[in-house]
Amino acid sequence: MFPQVLATVGGSGTRLYPLTLDQPKPLVELCDTAIIANLFRVLASQGCRRFILGSKGACNTLNLSNYFKAGEGFFKRLGITDHQDFSYQPLYDDKGSADSLRYCMSYFDIKDDLLVVSGDNLIDIDINSFVDFHRKHQPLLTVALKELGPEESISQYGVARLDEDMRIQGFVEKPKAGSEPSRMINTAFYLFSPRIREVLADMGDRARDIGGDLIPYLTENGYPVYG
Template identity: 40%
Template sequence: ARYGITPRVHFKYQPRYLTVGNADSVRVCMDYYDINEHALIAQGDNIFFFNMQDIINYHMNKGALMTIVLKPVENVEGFGVAKLKGDNRIEYFVEKPKKEEAPSNLANTGIYVISPEIRKIFQSDDINKFISMGKMDFGKDIIPYLINKGYPVYGYMTNDIWFDIGTPDRYLDAMLVLLRTLDEDYLNAKRINKDVRLFVQGTSLDSIKRIKIIERMYNEGKIKVEGSVLIGRHGQIGEGLYVEDSAIDNFSIIGKNIRVVKSSLMDRVLIGDNVAIENSIIGRHVEIKSSESKPVRIINSIIGDDVIIEEGSEIVNSKIYPHKIINTFSRIYDSVIT
């Protein structure tokens, strides 16, 4: 009801069965809930703006068993790639090829429409063998199998907004594009000033009060903004913040004289004074203990949830797994801390 979706959407979850791939999860759900109609499949690490009805209509008009939404990309590495025939039927599909071995630049978005007839295929001896071998991934196993067996698998090409955010770099790329293009309605936020893309979220009385504080600080020059910036609900922002093309999530506390550039700070982070963060992702509930005399610097790095970073530390080109404590004056370069 909150988003005005009609008819109302009901969410059901996969039963607690052991599965051996994303296609196996679809098989289990279709059997468990006795789904005997066309199904739309979307991978959880996707962000997209598609007209889904157009894709479903295309699938049904083609008489396809499976339709894969494809998008041209510059770099195919890390994606499944399809080669099409003249009628857009998929002739060949390879999962994550080397650039020089890719049959095209059409990347699998991980968004599919499947017909109910696939349930019979899921019950076949061939698929039971795949299950026994633990090979039930759509890209690696099922899509090539269906194509090789001659089933009608089609590609639906799009140039609409789509991001695979399955890696930190892609997550930040998607964040930057969305921050730079979406308006305040999509961001569910208030734009502070018509001349700057500074958006702040929140509709409660406390949020409105904090929005007014941030607006006043910006107008008084105590916050400097470049590019597009989103601040979440109930944020507490210190003076001297310089923020550029970044997102600061809900309930975050940001100290004085902070520099945040092309980074994502997730919810409930506690950032001390004089921290510099660039091209990085800071996970939820991270605490960075920094001061004017012992500042912290984080560059091109990923900090997992619930990490504590002590004063004077420097982290560059590194990944810190969740729940770690980084000692005072640590120097971490090109490392993975597990």
């Protein structure tokens, strides 16, 4: 069974003004299709059927619910009949992606692995391989990483330091050029074990952003995180 998907949708998208003045960044269209619809198409075409939109604020939630409704039109266009309705994070002004994760896992009582993606992400990934890797190693979290070329700026990314077993031993969010521990960057594509609920409860308000707060906390405190 494929894991349920939580897409985090927050922030004002100021770098895409004026395209985001009246809509969240994930609804900006590329080739006549919203970014988030392209993302969901990749996931649904590989077996994902249950989606939660973790949107911050009433405006984001309204725009997304107007676009997707319950998801029936989206699945119908893909020829998928064995699906569940889309769910939406209740009106909650979360403090970031980790806070949205904590809230949604509690509200929807999620007790299985959960795939968490950034709603403005464009990614093409083999979900089967990703899920198999996660279930083989049984970590608290598996992060999809990408090696960044030497000519590209790394200062806008989270960067992981891996050991020979692909376990993440260290993680730095947006390091200064030349101080990065590797060229392996965070793609904001995660698979969490349900045990993360306990950690998030313990962290409380300290868990706001997944990359900025949660991953560094996990690696610094010896929790198993793989990439």
